[in-house]
Amino acid sequence: MRILVVEDDARLRDFIVKALAEAGHFAVAHDNGRDGLIAATTEPFDAIVLDRMLPELDGLKLLQTLRATGDGTPVLILSALGDVDERVRGLKAGGDDYLAKPFALAELLARIEALTRRPVRAEDAEGRLEVGSLILDPLGQIATRAGRRIELTTREFRILAHLARNAGRVVTRTMLLESVWDYHFDPQTNVVDQHVSKLRQKLDRDFPAPLIHTVRGSGYVLRPDR
Amino acid sequence: MSFFRSLSFRLAALYAGVFTLSVALLLGLFYWINVQRPMAAIESAIAIEAEDLAQIYIVDGEPALLAALARRAGRAGETRLFAAWVPAEKRGQLFNLPVIPRALGPGWHRVDADIYRDGLEYDQLALLNGRRFDNGNRLFVGRDIEAIDEMSDGIATAAGWVIPLILLLALGGGLLMSRAIGRRIERIGAAARQVMAGDLSGRVPSTGGSDDFDQLAATLNAMLDRLQSAFETVRRLSDHAAHQLKTPLARLTAELEDARAAPAEDRDRRLDDCAEEAQRLTVIIDSLLRISRLSNTATPAMAPVALDRLVEDVVDYHAPAAEARGQVLAIGRTDAASINGDADLLAQALANLVDNAIKFAPDNGAITVSSTNEAGAVVVSVADNGPGVGADEAGRLGELFFRGRAGSGVDGNGLGLSLVAAVAKLHGATLRFEARNPGLVAKLSFGRNEAL
Numbered sequence: 001m002r003i004l005v006v007e008d009d010a011r012l013r014d015f016i017v018k019a020l021a022e023a024g025h026f027a028v029a030h031d032n033g034r035d036g037l038i039a040a041t042t043e044p045f046d047a048i049v050l051d052r053m054l055p056e057l058d059g060l061k062l063l064q065t066l067r068a069t070g071d072g073t074p075v076l077i078l079s080a081l082g083d084v085d086e087r088v089r090g091l092k093a094g095g096d097d098y099l100a101k102p103f104a105l106a107e108l109l110a111r112i113e114a115l116t117r118r119p120v121r122a123e124d125a126e127g128r129l130e131v132g133s134l135i136l137d138p139l140g141q142i143a144t145r146a147g148r149r150i151e152l153t154t155r156e157f158r159i160l161a162h163l164a165r166n167a168g169r170v171v172t173r174t175m176l177l178e179s180v181w182d183y184h185f186d187p188q189t190n191v192v193d194q195h196v197s198k199l200r201q202k203l204d205r206d207f208p209a210p211l212i213h214t215v216r217g218s219g220y221v222l223r224p225d226r
Numbered sequence: 227m228s229f230f231r232s233l234s235f236r237l238a239a240l241y242a243g244v245f246t247l248s249v250a251l252l253l254g255l256f257y258w259i260n261v262q263r264p265m266a267a268i269e270s271a272i273a274i275e276a277e278d279l280a281q282i283y284i285v286d287g288e289p290a291l292l293a294a295l296a297r298r299a300g301r302a303g304e305t306r307l308f309a310a311w312v313p314a315e316k317r318g319q320l321f322n323l324p325v326i327p328r329a330l331g332p333g334w335h336r337v338d339a340d341i342y343r344d345g346l347e348y349d350q351l352a353l354l355n356g357r358r359f360d361n362g363n364r365l366f367v368g369r370d371i372e373a374i375d376e377m378s379d380g381i382a383t384a385a386g387w388v389i390p391l392i393l394l395l396a397l398g399g400g401l402l403m404s405r406a407i408g409r410r411i412e413r414i415g416a417a418a419r420q421v422m423a424g425d426l427s428g429r430v431p432s433t434g435g436s437d438d439f440d441q442l443a444a445t446l447n448a449m450l451d452r453l454q455s456a457f458e459t460v461r462r463l464s465d466h467a468a469h470q471l472k473t474p475l476a477r478l479t480a481e482l483e484d485a486r487a488a489p490a491e492d493r494d495r496r497l498d499d500c501a502e503e504a505q506r507l508t509v510i511i512d513s514l515l516r517i518s519r520l521s522n523t524a525t526p527a528m529a530p531v532a533l534d535r536l537v538e539d540v541v542d543y544h545a546p547a548a549e550a551r552g553q554v555l556a557i558g559r560t561d562a563a564s565i566n567g568d569a570d571l572l573a574q575a576l577a578n579l580v581d582n583a584i585k586f587a588p589d590n591g592a593i594t595v596s597s598t599n600e601a602g603a604v605v606v607s608v609a610d611n612g613p614g615v616g617a618d619e620a621g622r623l624g625e626l627f628f629r630g631r632a633g634s635g636v637d638g639n640g641l642g643l644s645l646v647a648a649v650a651k652l653h654g655a656t657l658r659f660e661a662r663n664p665g666l667v668a669k670l671s672f673g674r675n676e677a678l
Contacts (some may be wrong), residue, residue, distance in 0.1 A: 083516065084570050100512075102508050104505075155542055157580075181543055182541060183543075183573060183574075184570055185516075185570065185573075185574045185577075191544060191546060191547045194546030194547055194549075194550060195546050197546070198546055200317060211334075213625075216500075217501075225293060
């Protein structure tokens, strides 16, 4: 994918570009808002990583200007300002996701991937999600694997549904916190692990292959078992 | 000179000018009432009388005129006639006048008519209206205007003295007033300059009075108190924080050294450890930032927050953690419906309290979360049956980085409860810790106006 990175800190910028390259993406980098805006409006990108505090042109202004031209390229905002108010401001200005510094690289990569495409799996004509042998019915909150009904709590179902919609892509713990519990702070994230662990027990108990895999240092990914 | 440009001087000058002008106006009015109008009245009366007498002469001749003159000259009081008949060829006749006005022609004249009687002098001033007849005879008719004349002189003299004196007094008074005000203002300015120069203890000295300047001084002092305490909080926080961050940083440095010295196959694992330590540092810094921002901002946007949802979510989230330790995490009474607040901050605070309870309650212990109405306040409480805290430590629980005796060996950085305290303060709520036997209950109490 083509990714535009607009970040004024040289080290961080190089770091991000290198990581994106290693993940198989093509990255274009700029160190100020004006050049960033020109690049964003003249070349096509699959996603933009945008720092808020930029010289020449402020990150949010760049974003608003971009959106005003009708450009809908997904934008991930990076910022040292991490509280909820600033998050809301960033999203209101047209951002699609917001990541506070310092961040884990894996988190950044996972979120960029999540931004760039529609949910990998959407509900089919009958409103069901299908990943391999797993079939989820969000309306009735019913989960079946290879035809066998799996009893899940509401919360567990929601976790599973989120993983299923992003099947094949890494979902970080923070992303789960935000989408399943709507928490924008960090209670103990290892509790998320405990929730996922219980879910896995129920899901994989009678089956040979696990559906949910742990990606070390990043999060979880749901992969079809056939 | 800046003194003359100052507001106080200009106000004083304006005051003096207006005051003097009003005095002048008053004097003018007095003059008009007591001199001008009476004068006009007398002139008109004289004119009428003169015309009248002229007619008598023309119709009835000289003897009739002289008889009339004699009669009118004998009147007493203000209407006493002053007259002179000055024929062209003969000797004239005087009525109440001392001397024949030979040189005077027609028109208005003022003639001194002082008289001496019984050894006393009586000042009189006659206003005469003269006319000349065709045959050359002249008739002068008038009245005494001494009183009015004296009044007029008196007013002129008064004005001459009073107006400059008043002007001086007004200016002087104004200057004194403005100096007094200027001094009060200067004292406030001095206190502000002292604070700006870095001495936060500067305050406006109070005079013990209660006029508007004293109230202003009191308000400013209160503001300076608040400023000083805010500064000191920040200073304490940053000192403390810097101190607290040094240990994890030292650990991180040590682990990095280890990683560098480690054999290749161990290096990855060591670097993972370093990353974890860095992450721990990040969490501490984030919490500190959040707490300090909470302590220093104004009230956030408040909206109704459903308490049952809030409690359910937090309990639901922590369920696996409690389960892992065999604890029972339950929801108690939830009679209180909702409060006004920031949902995200409240969730954070409650999560911290529950997390604390899980950490400190024993294995197989019990933790209960409830939201109740207590005497008009809404209380959200988290109760556990752990070791609790001693009476000496209960008051320090919200302090930054404070870890009680029970906390040694338990994971954490001592900031969790400080965050709860900061969120409580922002919502105008109180955070209390009460002992249960055994255990502890943390209570977040939202006052009546926070409850819906």
